[in-house]
Amino acid sequence: MGNAKGESALTNTARTVSLGLIILAGGRSSRMGRDKAALPWRGATLLTDLLLRSQGVAFDEIIVSANRPPDLSALPPDLAARIIVVADSFQGCGPLGGMEAAFRACTCSYCLVLSVDLPFYDFSPVKQILPELAQMPQVDLFLSMSESRPQPLAAIYRRGPALEAVQAALNAGKRRVLSIADKLAVRILDDAGAPILYENVNTPSAYKAALAIDANRRRAVPIVSLSAARSGDGKTSLAVQVIAELTRRGYAVAYVKSTHHRRCREKIGSDTDRAAQAGAVQTLLCSPDDMADGEGKEEALLRLAQQMAADVAIVESRSHGPFPVLYIDGPEPPPMHPDHITAVIGRGGNPSFCYIAPAHIDSLCSYILYLTTS
Template sequence: MDIRPLSDVAGVILVGGRSRRMGRDKALIPLGGKPLVERVIDAFRPLFERILLVGDRGERFASYGLPVFPDIHPGSALGGLYTGLVRAGTPHVFVSACDVPWPDPRVIARLCSLREGFDVVVPRTVGGSEPLFAVYGTGCLPAMERMLREGNYRIYDFYPEVRTRYVEQAELADLVTPARTFVNVNTPEEFETIRNREEGMAIKAVSFVAKSGTGKTTLLEKVIAELKGRGYRIGVIKHDAHRFDIDHPGKDSHRLAAAGADTMLIASPEKLALVKKYDESPPLDELLATYFGDVDIVLTEGFKKSSLPKIEVHRMERSATLLCRGEEHDPTLVAVASDAALALDVPVFDLNNPAQVADFVERTFLAAGAA
């Protein structure tokens, strides 16, 4: 990539967050052998002559040899952005949070190239604006100062007051998939999803999720039949939020379990069943590693809070909204099977055509070289 470093745009990385939901400093979590903040720094170095970090506890980042400025108005991303603009000494800055695992320099360069005549250049995807991966000019400072005095910290609230250029997803389609570029990390579960996507899962698995009454079990059984017909070995995990029994009073297996056995296995010439007691639901990765080493892929039903890639099953009659898009923007969503045409940032397949869904699963997870 031949990009000449910009002298009139500085790179600003916000490192002042407290990472409360993560439980540890997000900036320094290693991914692929590098802390997340270093991945952003590496993306910035060929683009900007000046790079600065904004946040307290600057000693954490001394090894990078970059200036670190404490927040002038601590406690919010808006305050960090304001500090970056004040301290940069350039007409514009490109700001990024420190927890962006895949910051694409081509996207950053494209956004910076649109800055002339604008105070803000911000990408907009189906999930909304991306205010912490955007260009800001010093013309924003008066509006920022007023909002900080008023205690309003929502960055996008001042956009109508300045010259704002929204960059739609289609304008970046030739460069990269926005769903990957604008991902950030807030919780351990989200980081596990990103780690799996970065490093690849030892056992391939995808979860079918849906609101109740949409027919996900019906679709799943048809997808299983499709894939079995293509010669694949399929594992299935069904999530049950309630208690269940696979044996019944009067049976020897039930008597042995009732006597206090913690693990009991029933074996016959053609199948076996394992009954194992847990105090709480066992971790999904433990189930995959322990019981599914002999299959090509595991399809799960449920587990909507897991870090697995997800296919959402949607029926318009049941609900006009999705589980994984709307109030929640689940970065693990990879496709939707729906009975209605939907404009989304992931592929949408016909709910009544299980072969389409099976084709996607095969192409994405089972084809040679699929990650």
């Protein structure tokens, strides 16, 4: 039986249950190199944006597990006042430590446990399972599966049994979240939403990819830009190969080429003609003559790409391509800010970038589709 706060929760003739939300935001973020919860996201942070999106579900309690006080000042006062922040009792034990503290602080029958680094989680899985909670007292863990991978940090736990299992695991020196599953009655949720819901941002390159996906979701035509420090570094040749492969996969691909020449036109053998021969459904040149008054080259390229009838647009520009940029590595430094670059076509070890070998066109096209169609 839920506590008094559960009166607003799902009711059944047999029993009443209450549902709490637990957000794990207390990790060390060692691979990211900075606090993931505070990363900018959609005008907020990963933590505050997730809290704002959670308002689509009538959670009875909201617990944030954080080992340092999170900045909640941007939240509406009524929402901020509801949030309980708890620190780990089991320090340095990863998500299980945060779960233990949060389960103890929560009084609800069930808890949705979410990692803070899930920028695309839309709460649809929990909305789907809500009507069944009151009828399934034997289920301790509703475990989502995405592409055959369990998602224990985006799952619903029955608080009492889960707390006991977590404490037993920690006392036994275990750290893996899934180590508690053997102690719980588990129901697998195979149809648990699109894989993008469970994409997390553990590294700088994953964060950049998430920013690119989010930007492209807001565009009429999603784009990627191909860039290099110098002319002749292979931008057009690579664009042609990408267009041909994406076309082979069934996508309508457009091509926008930046040029500094005025009064230019498309002609046989030109870059735009090569793109058309590779399968581009539409090609455009963007010269200074095509820019509106007060418009920069980057804005003009993006505007032209949005006017094209295509599934994906490939923009080629040495230094003005709109985000996200796939940069062809070379001996000279990139002509744009590193934050603008999502991936590097080449080899390297900077964790801020995803690296793709130039010969791996199949991998490159799969990455482009990940950024543009997720």
